[in-house]
Amino acid sequence: MHAFANPARFLKLARPLTAWLGWGGGLLVALALLDGLVLAPRDYLQGESVRILYVHVPAAWLGMGGWAALAAASLMQLVWRHPLAAIAARAVAVPGAVFTAICLATGSLWGRPTWGTWWQWDGRMTSMLVLLFLYAGWIALAEAERERSGDGRLAAIFGLVGAVNLPVIHYSVLWWRSLHQGQSIGLTGTTIDPAMLWPLLGSALGFTLLFAAVVLMRMRALLARQKVEARLRRLAA
Amino acid sequence: MSHWPFIAGAYAVTLVATVGLVVASYAAMRRAEREAGTRRDSR
Numbered sequence A: 001m002h003a004f005a006n007p008a009r010f011l012k013l014a015r016p017l018t019a020w021l022g023w024g025g026g027l028l029v030a031l032a033l034l035d036g037l038v039l040a041p042r043d044y045l046q047g048e049s050v051r052i053l054y055v056h057v058p059a060a061w062l063g064m065g066g067w068a069a070l071a072a073a074s075l076m077q078l079v080w081r082h083p084l085a086a087i088a089a090r091a092v093a094v095p096g097a098v099f100t101a102i103c104l105a106t107g108s109l110w111g112r113p114t115w116g117t118w119w120q121w122d123g124r125m126t127s128m129l130v131l132l133f134l135y136a137g138w139i140a141l142a143e144a145e146r147e148r149s150g151d152g153r154l155a156a157i158f159g160l161v162g163a164v165n166l167p168v169i170h171y172s173v174l175w176w177r178s179l180h181q182g183q184s185i186g187l188t189g190t191t192i193d194p195a196m197l198w199p200l201l202g203s204a205l206g207f208t209l210l211f212a213a214v215v216l217m218r219m220r221a222l223l224a225r226q227k228v229e230a231r232l233r234r235l236a237a
Numbered sequence B: 001m002s003h004w005p006f007i008a009g010a011y012a013v014t015l016v017a018t019v020g021l022v023v024a025s026y027a028a029m030r031r032a033e034r035e036a037g038t039r040r041d042s043r
Helices: A007-039 A048-079 A087-115 A125-147 A153-162 A165-175 A195-237 B006-041
Strands: none
Touching: A007 A048, A007 A087, A007 A195, A007 B006, A048 A087, A048 A125, A048 A153, A048 A195, A048 B006, A087 A125, A087 A153, A087 A195, A087 B006, A125 A153, A125 A165, A195 B006
């Protein structure tokens, strides 16, 4: 990991990787969603609305995975002072917030025909909404720190503290009575039929590759802006 | 109740948000890297 602490070395790897991840992710998402919409069977209980889960579940994983990555980058920033860690955290925040918002919107669109309601203040949905607010707070704090030429430590601490919400989201369906269904995919197996599992896994992998491509694009933009700002400071001195 | 309008809505929200995110991030990256390159050239 420390080998890529050098921005020049990171950029040498990131430039070709951005295109591969972007195009690969886009293609995989298109194929998986086509499979999910056309070929996968309807669920015996949920009916056709099960097709919403091919976009909802990957969005939920990426919303939570985004904050896990943000917390990991914050830890690297605080403990090892990794030069790219703060940039990685800033690059992850917006895509993480977007996928959390997609998860909430698609969950609501799934809930109306399946449960008969757009929203319930139960543990899973409320903790996911809290995650969206945490992202918004983190983005505002990081931007304020940047404007005041801070080193991003406050945002890093917020990133670590906010990770407390991740196990709350994960275990909420076990800890509290919930409308939301429990876990269908675990480390040891799954209760999902293979005809529905493959489009779900394909979609999850495709969106993950796209997410990674977006993070690399945002890191490259932040590094380029940092370079320009450093040059302007040198000229002004 | 037909589920298809809800399915169409969910896919539309996802695709619009994802494509918007990818395009905005790509445009910001190109702009920033072009600016960094231009300023280096004009030094």
